[in-house]
Amino acid sequence: MKSQAWLRGMAVGLCALMASAQVSARDLTIGVEAIDYSPAYAWRDGQFVGAAREILDAFAAANGHRLIFRPLPVKRLLAELIHGGVDLKFPDSPDWQAAIRRGATLVYSAPVFAYIDGTVIRRDRVGRGADAVRSLGTVAGFTPFAWKNRVDAGSVELKENPGFEPLLRQVLAGRIDGAYVNVAVALHAAGALTDGQGGLVYDPDLPHISDSYRLSSRVAPEIVAEFDSWLAANGAVVAAIVARTGAEAGLKASR
Known part of the structure; x- marks a missing residue:
């Protein structure tokens, strides 16, 4: 009887965990720069591509999210982030256009790649x-x-x-x-x-x-926290993508 009760409890726990995962999975609009910055990232032929895309796709696949990439001019992208026009922004840094960020409640991920x-x-x-x-x-x-x-x-x-x-x-x-x-x-x-x-x-x-590129958000800080957890557990995945694409080329010359 104890064994059956334990199994029932385990089943209930698993169902609750699956339900929680389903609730957290969502469509996310990520604002990206409408430029070709290959191999780090690029908007090309109507698609977001590059090392950043591969990393974000791997994160989304692991957590059940669907990503929608919205290309915007560099100067406009930050305003869209601050005013909630996009859920997330990549790339970002708290040091970029610091005067415009002043007063905005933005959260930033851990460094993604340098x-x-x-x-x-x-x-x-x-x-x-x-x-x-x-x-x-x-x-x-x-x-x-x-x-x-x-x-x-x-x-x-x-x-x-x-x-x-x-x-x-x-x-x-x-x-x-x-x-x-x-x-x-x-x-x-x-x-x-x-x-x-x-x-x-x-x-x-x-x-x-x-410096390092980061993911940022005003309206979805919980997604940034989830992304940080994924980064911490998948450093080898990110490193392999960065090495294969050459997204950190030139770093050794400056060390």
Whole structure:
């Protein structure tokens, strides 16, 4: 009798656990940047792709969620997150557009994977130092934190470009001295340019920063907590995706 009672209790517990899992499973709208930032992430041909997509898909599959990716311009994406237009945002960092975030109750995941934002220049300019950089390009909406003092002092002119490939072509053509970009993305894109084979390089002696991409939310902090638990238990899965895609390329050069 005790055995039967124990089995009945176990069955009830399992049913409750399954019901709880079903309740937590949901459709989630993730706001993403409408740019090609391969291999880290990209919106291409109507699809969100790259290392970030693979990681988020693995998390969703493990927890029964259905992900809906919504591409938005970089400058608009944060506003949508703050006002509840999307459930989650990737990538994100509490340091990005800090003035706009002030007063907003946002939660951030643990680091998902690392990146270097650094300066890509033509190979023939390597070794000239930061004083030789008078004009610096960025993708519109991105802030060159490592160059902030020089930009504020007026010694470096900042030029925004709406696209990543056109930005790199400006560097190749000599119209700007360098581009402040995600290094893994720049190296990936430079290799795809016909005239960029070996022409663009990352100079680790120029200003750069190291940080990590995170998942964020205002309206679904419980999903961020669930994602953190999944990350902690699936570090090997994430590491394998990052290594295979090259999403952390350039990190060793800066260490």
